[in-house]
Amino acid sequence: MLTQKNDQRMQINNHRTIDKEKYDNSNRFNTSQNDVYMNNIDKMDWNNGIDFGNMVTIKKKQKNYLKSGTGQLIIQSKEQLNCLTNLHVWPKEIKIIIKQKSIKMNATNENDIYINFISNKLHELDNQLKQYQTELNQKIISFYVNPLELQQLIETYIQQNLSSFRMEIEHKIELIHYDYYIQALKLEYYRYNPNEYQKQLMKQLCCSKYEQEITKQEYNLLQQQISYYNSSCHSFKCSPISQSELIDSIQDPNIRQELFNQYKEIAEQSKQNMLSLYLKSAKIQMDECNKKFDADMKKLWHDRRSSCDNEKISPVMIDLIEQRCNKIGDRIRCIYIFKAKSICVKDN
Numbered sequence: 001m002l003t004q005k006n007d008q009r010m011q012i013n014n015h016r017t018i019d020k021e022k023y024d025n026s027n028r029f030n031t032s033q034n035d036v037y038m039n040n041i042d043k044m045d046w047n048n049g050i051d052f053g054n055m056v057t058i059k060k061k062q063k064n065y066l067k068s069g070t071g072q073l074i075i076q077s078k079e080q081l082n083c084l085t086n087l088h089v090w091p092k093e094i095k096i097i098i099k100q101k102s103i104k105m106n107a108t109n110e111n112d113i114y115i116n117f118i119s120n121k122l123h124e125l126d127n128q129l130k131q132y133q134t135e136l137n138q139k140i141i142s143f144y145v146n147p148l149e150l151q152q153l154i155e156t157y158i159q160q161n162l163s164s165f166r167m168e169i170e171h172k173i174e175l176i177h178y179d180y181y182i183q184a185l186k187l188e189y190y191r192y193n194p195n196e197y198q199k200q201l202m203k204q205l206c207c208s209k210y211e212q213e214i215t216k217q218e219y220n221l222l223q224q225q226i227s228y229y230n231s232s233c234h235s236f237k238c239s240p241i242s243q244s245e246l247i248d249s250i251q252d253p254n255i256r257q258e259l260f261n262q263y264k265e266i267a268e269q270s271k272q273n274m275l276s277l278y279l280k281s282a283k284i285q286m287d288e289c290n291k292k293f294d295a296d297m298k299k300l301w302h303d304r305r306s307s308c309d310n311e312k313i314s315p316v317m318i319d320l321i322e323q324r325c326n327k328i329g330d331r332i333r334c335i336y337i338f339k340a341k342s343i344c345v346k347d348n
Contacts (some may be wrong), residue, residue, distance in 0.1 A: 052132040143233035171338040178331035185324040208293040209325035215286040217336040
């Protein structure tokens with residue numbers, strides 16, 4: 001997450017140039033004082049700033065956990081969804097942590113245990129934030145530097161070095177919202193007292209939708225990766241296998257070049273064959289899942305038309321199933337958009 005030391009020094013040196021011009025022009029320091037000022041900036045421990053930024057970002061995620069569990073996550077929805085927005089839905093991540101801690105829990109105290117756990121976490125984060133802020137303030141005061149300019153420099157540095165971490169946390173917060181809606185739509189569906197067949201129907205359709213969307217996104221991601229690996233930066237010349245000690249050991253330059261060309265052609269053709277096979281396999285799987293979901297939806301409407309009136313699934317219940325399937329699809333797309341962005345960040 002932290003940049004390399006050279007990158008840090010480059011960032012600091014850029015600010016040093018600006019700061020030095022300001023102080024020279026205003027004649028506020030003589031040359032020796034300016035040198036002390038710049039040297040002190042170089043000696044700053046930037047890890048406290050990074051830790052402070054981490055705590056702020058993590059606290060934001062914990063707050064969303066608490067909001068989801070206490071029915072305060074959705075204040076006003078732009079979407080028209082047939083479900084309540086004040087339900088208590090605790091994220092799976094919190095449930096897993098509580099389970100790992102072997103905390104005794106039942107239906108009576110479950111909600112209180114989750115609230116106390118998150119509240120304690122937030123209290124710990126607040127204390128850590130106060131500590132980091134105090135340490136940062138003390139360091140700013142202890143150095144003979146301009147406090148406002150140094151504070152701005154620290155904030156810029158934190159923002160640059162925490163961009164990928166903040167992107168990850170924002171993504172997790174998005175998933176908290178999707179998980180809330182998916183669970184809320186399920187609970188709303190169960191309020192209509194579905195029979196066993198209708199419960200299995202929702203489960204089957206939602207599973208089919210999950211498989212349909214994830215195979216589609218995997219196929220799209222694979223296409224992107226193939227384009228990426230076929231780019232010039234991943235050409236045979238840049239590949240580790242482009243170097244062959246056996247071929248390089250041949251003395252005759254003509255024979256060496258001829259063998260290298262054959263070696264290169266075989267390697268590139270093998271790569272293309274392998275990528276084509278991956279893509280073909282992913283396409284077959286995607287098409288199968290598309291057909292399965294379409295077949296399941298057709299069966300839903302066929303069963304409704306052929307069932308007795310007292311056994312028919314209501315239009316409202318069908319709408320809830322469709323809304324839940326759409327949210328499941330949206331959640332998977334959100335995950336793969338994040339994956340694509342993460343690949344771009346790593347490459348840059």
